[in-house]
Amino acid sequence: MHVTSPVREPLVLGNKSYHDVTQDIACRVEEKPTKLWFIAFGVSLVMLALGSASLFQTWRLGIGVWGLNKTVGWAWDITNFVWWVGIGHAGTLISAVLMLFRQKWRTGINRAAEAMTIFAVLCAGSFILMHMGRTWLAHWALPLPNTYGSLWVNFNSPLVWDVFAISTYLLVSLLFWYLGMVPDLATIRDRAVNPISKACYGFFSLGWTGSAKHWQRYEQVSLILAGLSTPLVLSVHTIVSMDFATSVIPGWHTTIFPPYFVAGAIFSGFAMVLTLMLVTRKVYKLEEYITMTHIESMNKIIILTGSIVGIAYITEFFIAWYSGVEYESYCFINRATGPYAWAYWAMMTCNVISPQLFWFKKIRTNLVATFVLSIIVNIGMWFERFVIIVSSLHRDYLPSSWAMFYPTMYDVGDYIFTFGLFFTLFFLFAKYLPVVNMAEVKAVLKSSTDKPNHNH
Amino acid sequence: MSATSGKFLVGIFDDEDVLLHSIPDIRNSGIKILEVFSPFPLHGLDEALGYERSKLDVAAFFFGLTGTLTALTMISYMMFFDWPMMIGGKSNFPLPDFIPVTFELTVLFCAYGMTITFFIISNLLPGVKPILFDKRCTDHKFVMAIDLSKNKMSEEEITSILKENGASEVNQKEF
Amino acid sequence: MKLEEKLVIDERFVFTTKAKNKVFTIIGLGLFLFALGMYMVMSGGGHHEDAHGAVQAAGHAAKGHHEAFNWMTRVWVNLWHNTVFFAGVSVMGVFIVAYNYVAYAGWSAGLIRVPMSFGSFLPYAFGIMLIVFFFGHHDLFHWTHDGLTDPNSPHYDRIIAGKSGFLNTPFYLIRMVIYFSLWIYINHLIRKNSFAEDINGTHTYWHKNTIVCTVFLIIFGVTSSMSAWDFVMSVDPHWFSTMFGWYVFASWHVSAIAAVTLIVVLLKERGYLTIVTENHLHDLGKFMFAFSIFWTYIWFSQFLLIFYAHIPEETVYFLDRMKNYGNHYTGIFYLNIFINFIFPFLVLMTRDAKRHMIILKIVSIAILFGHWLDFYLMLTPGTLKGHSGFGPLEIGTALVFLGVFIYVIANALSKAPLVAKNHPMLEESLHHNI
Incomplete structure (x- = not known):
């Protein structure tokens, strides 16, 4: 029985039938690519090409082309890595955590968010491969038997933990995303007229027919995957935070990093989902599936996670003072008043002040404001990682080692590569795969439609 | 079917x-x-x-357990039996350090084991008509x-x- | 179906004389054990304590401390420990209500009055805390001692002097007043709105409460960490951890979830809350499972980072709990992880387990005891060093507090309808089926 409280807003507008859902979403897959798509795809290909040129040079000449030095051994490379991984967390959160909390509004956005996760993790992974320098020896990061003794990886190192965490995260996210797509691929297969389309979607839909037995098992598997993905997503960004927190560097070694990083990741991830979805829903005319309620809910999560990040900042300052450790205190003073203070204040404005604007209903229900703020949040989160990494490294215990870091064109170029990669993949996804989970939207249709007198 | x-x-x-x-x-x-x-x-x-x-949840548990044991066995073998090294002044088997990798492999084995089992027993495989x-x-x-x-x-x-x-x-x- | 529902929704908990007597018995037993424990401690305890006393006295003399162990400290620590634990469970009841409102949760509408009653204990917790602080601060908090901030004093402690801007009695008390005032006031507002909704059927009060609850969440986000630093972290004034506030939060929260579950089960066993089905119990079980794992994650993160970086100023915290004082706390250290992680993780994993009242009862009691023990481990090494014990004094104090807590909560529950009958999500709760 579908019982929905009258205080809830409908999640699917426009009096849709099940067939409408299929039609509205599948038609985007079935139609020929539009001019707008070609332009967008073209731009992302250009970024990918330019970025690849930069990447090739980095690979050919070595990572000395970056602005790194002995003091600041990590800068843009790891900032970007953490930035992309963080963004990726929203997909899993929306798919898994919101599923466990039975938040029905996740159904309009989870497909695209999960796709975003996979592409973001690939971008993050590319920085890991890049920053190794000798990328052709990347397999040395895995515990494979070899002829050097066997010389095994150091399982004590958070960098090795990262290898396992990011790989597992990529593989499990891929699995969860794919599993969720099988019923939709079957829908497209059964509508397909073109024999090639039919064969392709047929191949990947695994012969799915939607039988009750299969749905029973599918629901069981989805629930368990959601239950697994939740601690997984927490563990991944926790392990990433441990790349810093296990050290002894002031500003890095602080026990709050694991949950603070996770909160920050969700914060930036939701912002990216908003950036992408606000455009996608307009272009694909999906405003009745990704409604103002969806956008408002995402904005509320941004307030929540942004505030948690803010509280973590306050805690860090306070304990830095409370600890009485002068290096700890100096680290924070340097961040606010030292040579990178501009980055610090950018971070504070973007991360602490901007999400608080969403307390105002007028702002959180305004599409333009949401779009602008979502980008500001991601800029802020980039600066947060930059501040944590560079400001702590450039001035730690020994003043004679203090140095500055300045990015080179290759730092920037390699970052552009990942944008090219991300958007190329995203536009391919948006063209050839259904951006909204049709089956799940249909499942909540009856309880969350705006059809009059339908519920209670 | x-x-x-x-x-x-x-x-x-x-x-x-x-x-x-x-x-x-x-x-x-x-x-x-x-x-x-x-x-x-x-x-x-x-x-x-x-x-x-469905008993896929039981299967999932055992796949996960396999992951845990695989991880611990692999790490023990590599870090304790085969080539023990003293790193950071810690003992040869600092268990807290090994928990992250153990957790990840548990999740990986559980997720893939269960899902692939689901596909196989339901005959949902690439190319099936x-x-x-x-x-x-x-x-x-x-x-x-x-x-x-x-x-x-x-x-x-x-x-x-x-x-x-x-x-x-x-x-x-x-x- | 509808008529039956109407009857079952309009129910009120009756705090019978029989039940009250049972609670008085618990309190009475607790007082007796407390007195017995005090007597035992006053007369020096057993050889166990003496041997320790000798070793510790030697150790302390070597370090230059002249403070011999004062048996009254153990009494104060017990009182403080239980006040902190139960105050936390109380305020977490308010927190649970708050996030259920803000998240638009439907499933819990039928049982929300249970956590809503927890805040009633806050004024008592506040009163007891003030009294214990007033009389016991010297034994509990090293930073309250004289001469720590005076560079000319033989007791000068540079580290504590550095934080004396925060750790000084007047500011400490002001903060304590602020925490409890805010918590008590907002709890009062939430209850007022909810009870008004029973009488006036519109959704206005629900909307009001959503706003009040949102404000509470913001205030609680800050005050929960700060109260954790004040009440717990400051007993080890040379130590610090940025995670600590969230660690205490996690422990308090899962305890409150367990308390809600236990009380719901106990009420159901007495014929109340028939609208709560195994589906609702399943969700409560999921929360206990999930937040036990969350607590473990926070515990492990804090532990691993301190273990890994191996900085002596930080590791001493865990060394005290794992090795020092002749392995005095080691057993409790590992028991803590077993009861609070391994036990709920394994027992509550299956779907069926979470739908059976008896299993939920056992696990919720285990979690409550387990986290009470967690706070014991947080508070005793810093205050009692090697002189702590686990005897009639500890059990007695805990029973007294438990009895008083149950009495206050039961009383609060009896003052208003047990089910929020006009809650806009109640229909969803009644039809909850998972």
Whole structure:
């Protein structure tokens, strides 16, 4: 029985039938690519090409082309890595955590968010491969038997933990995303007229027919995957935070990093989902599936996670003072008043002040404001990682080692590569795969439609 | 579902609640339902059809356990038996350090083990041809398939019972 | 179906004389054990304590400390420990109500009055805390001692002097007043709105409460960490951890979830809350499972980072709990992880386990005891060093507090309808089926 409280807003507008859902979403897959798509795809290909040129040079000449030095051994490379991984967390959160909390509004956005996760993790992974320098020896990061003794990886190192965490995260996210797509691929297969389309979607839909037995098992598997993905997503960004927190560097070694990083990741991830979805829903005319309620809910999560990040900042300052450790205190003073203070204040404005604007209903229900703020949040989160990494490294215990870091064109170029990669993949996804989970939207249709007198 | 052949009756329903309410009555009237197909999962359908609960959760647990043991064994072997190294002044087997990798492999094995098992036991594999009683089952209709060879009642009887219970169409299908 | 529902929704908990007597018995037993424990401690305890006392006295003399162990400290620590634990469970009841409102949760509408009653204990917790602080601060908090901030004093402690801007009695008390005032006031507002909704059926009060609850969440986000630093972290004034506030939060929260579950089960066993089905119990079980794992994650993160970086000023915290004082706390350290992680993780994993009242009862009691023990481990090494014990004094104090807590909560529950009958999500709760 579908019982929905009258205080809830409908999640699917426009009096849709099940067939409408299929039609509205599948038609985007079935139609020929539009001019707008070609332009967008073209731009992302250009970024990918330019970025690849930069990447090739980095690979050919070595990572000395970056602005790194002995003091600041990590800068843009790891900032970007953490930035992309963080963004990726929203997909899993929306798919898994919101599923466990039975938040029905996740159904309009989870497909695209999960796709975003996979592409973001690939971008993050590319920085890991890049920053190794000798990328052709990347397999040395895995515990494979070899002829050097066997010389095994150091399982004590958070960098090795990262290898396992990011790989597992990529593989499990891929699995969860794919599993969720099988019923939709079957829908497209059964509508397909073109024999090639039919064969392709047929191949990947695994012969799915939607039988009750299969749905029973599918629901069981989805629930368990959601239950697994939740601690997984927490563990991944926790392990990433441990790349810093296990050290002894002031500003890095602080026990709050694991949950603070996770909160920050969700914060930036939701912002990216908003950036992408606000455009996608307009272009694909999906405003009745990704409604103002969806956008408002995402904005509320941004307030929540942004505030948690803010509280973590306050805690860090306070304990830095409370600890009485002068290096700890100096680290924070340097961040606010030292040579990178501009980055610090950018971070504070973007991360602490901007999400608080969403307390105002007028702002959180305004599409333009949401779009602008979502980008500001991601800029802020980039600066947060930059501040944590560079400001702590450039001035730690020994003043004679203090140095500055300045990015080179290759730092920037390699970052552009990942944008090219991300958007190329995203536009391919948006063209050839259904951006909204049709089956799940249909499942909540009856309880969350705006059809009059339908519920209670 | 494999190697389906013979004659079938296919009841088409437009509304999932009508379908769910019809199932006890249809089953009580003596009709053996082969399977019901829907574009999305229906809560309570498997119970209504008398399906046993899936044991994939048990399988998942054991796959996860395998992951845990694999990780701990691998790490123990590498860091304790084969080439012990003293790192950071810690003992040869600092268990807290090994928890992250152990956790990740547990999750990985659990997720893939369970899902691949699901695909295999359901015969959902790349290239498998779907057995569709009515194409609209992946779009907007709820499809009930009845195997005539497994039912003693006549086609007309079954058709009328289905229609009484809310089926908007009853079609024939042969494989 | 509808008529039956109407009858079952309009119910009120009756705090019978029989039940009250049971609670008085618990309190009475607790007082007796407390007195017995005090007597035992006053007369020097057993040889166990003496041997320790000798070793510790030697150790302390070597370090230059002249403070011999004062038996009264153990009494103060017990009082403080239980006040902190139960105050936390209380305020977490308010927190649970708050996030259920803000998240638009439907399933819990039928049982929300249970956590809503927890805040009633806050004024008592506040009163007891003030009294214990007033009389016991010297034994509990090293930073309250004289001469720590005076560079000319033989007791000068540079580290504590550095934080004396925060750790000084007046500011400490002001903060304590602020925490409890805010918590008590907002709890009062939430209850007022909810009870008004019973009488006036519109959704206005629900909307009001959503706003009040949002404000509470913001205030609680800050005050929960700060109160954790004040009440717990400051007993080890040379130590610090940025995670600590969230660690205490996690422990308090899962305890409150367990308390809600236990009380719901106990009420159901007495014929109340028939609208709560195994589906609701399943969700409560999921929360206990999930937040036990969350607590473990926070515990492990804090532990691993301190273990890994191996900085002596930080590791001493865990060394005190794992090795020091002749392995005095080691057993409790590992027991803590077993009861609070391994036990709920394994027992509550299956779907069926979470739908059976008896299993939920056992696990919720285990979690409550387990996290009470967690706070014991947080507070005793810093205050009692090697002189802590686990005897009639500890059990007695805990029973007294438990009895008083149950009495206050039961009383609060009896003052208003047990089910928020006009809650806009109640229908969803009644039809909850998972």
